[in-house]
Amino acid sequence: MGNNQSRTVKKHKYQDYQRIRELSRGSFGRVLLVKLKKNPKVELIMKRLPYLDQKDKRAADEEIAMLKKLLTKYTVQFYSSFIYDDDICIIMEYCEGGNLRELLERMERSNFEKIQKQSFKILFDVLSGLQSLHSLGIVHRDLKPENIFFDKDGNSKLGDFGLSMKVFSKSYIKAAGTKDYSPPESLRQNKMTFQSDIWSLGVILVELLTGKHPYEGQSPEETxxxxRNGRMAQLPSEIQGEVREMIEAMLNTDPTRRPSAEELLDSDLLKKSIFVEKKSKKKKLNCCWISFGVGLAAFVILRMFLLVQ
Known part of the structure; x- marks a missing residue:
């Protein structure tokens, strides 16, 4: 959604939206897919959160304040909020490409080179979103495949900031989030730092490359x-060199020894991966223009030939 549409959305109230379907429901509230009655082509997310007691109000207000600050294309965009009944409704960008969990479940794993290329594109996008979040002093605290979304063009966006929290005077905050994506320090000491998000992303990267959670046990308790004990499954032989080193650094049990989002984005491996992807896209675009040029030339020559005849 462009800036003009964003400004238009901000003027609307609950009655201006039509519900399409409910996407999820929980103790946190409900997430609905809606559309504007006056412009049915504009589909959006409406997140309805309870807004009665002070605790709920504070949590919702903090989430909205964070969303307003995140203006990067690598995070799900906030457009509007308003009170309706006993809820606060948050209007956000709808990512029609689904989430990473859905992608993981349908990924074809016969071509490792293709998987690695796709994985590093997602890694770059999510790290870019994390860099913006961390620069604002915010830890996501619930980074998992379900909270990474895709727009219609396949670009990754970091979302669901309901558990995100700002780090103030201390260098760490209280732990939260899904246990099998929570780092060792959250399970051992009930604390999280910016590097906790990096650990969670390291787990996701291994899942992308292998299709398996690197710490998966026979039961949730074993996982x-x-x-907690840093018992990671052995990485497959195709993961070698810089890729293996990056994963091991991200999954270091000592959070102080993990790289930051900025350091990872500045790594030769990621720079090289993104450069190759951009070069490939440019090559495809050039090929399209060449094909168009050849076709146009052939058409002109044929037309001249017919005129001469």
Whole structure:
């Protein structure tokens, strides 16, 4: 959605939206897919959160304040909020490409080179979103495949900031989030830092490359114990060199020894991966123009030939 549409959305109230379907429901509230009655082509997310007691109000207000600050294309965009009944409704960008969990479940794993290329594009996008979040002093605290979304063009966007929290005077905050994506320090000491998000992303990167959670046990309890004790499954032989080194750094049990989002984005491996992707896209575009040029030349020659005849 462009800036003009964003400004238009901000003028609307609850009655201006039509519900399409409910996407999820929980103790946190409900997430609905809606559309504007006056412009049915504009589909949006409406997140309805309870807004009665002070605790709920504070949580919702903090989430909205964070969303307003995140103006990067690598995060799900906030457009508007308003009170309706006993809820606050948050209007956000709808990512019609689904989430990373859905992609993981349908990924074709016969071509590792293709998987690695796709994985590093997602890694770059999510790290870019994290860099913006961390620069504002905010830890996501619930980074998992379900909270990474895709727009219609396949670009990754970081979303669901309901558990995100700002780090103030201390260098860490209280732990939160899904246990099998929570780093060792959250399970051992009930604390998280910016590097906790990096660990969670390291787990996601391994899942992208292998299709498996690197700490998965026979039960949820065993998975949590594996994380707590740093017992990671052996990486497959195709993961070598710089890729293996990056994963091992991201999954270091000591958060102080993990790289930051900025450092990872500045790494030769990621720079090289993104450069190759951009070069490939440019090559495809050039090929399209060449094909168009050849076709146009052939058409002109044929037309001249017919005129001469």
């Amino acid at each position: 949590i114990m594996n994380i």
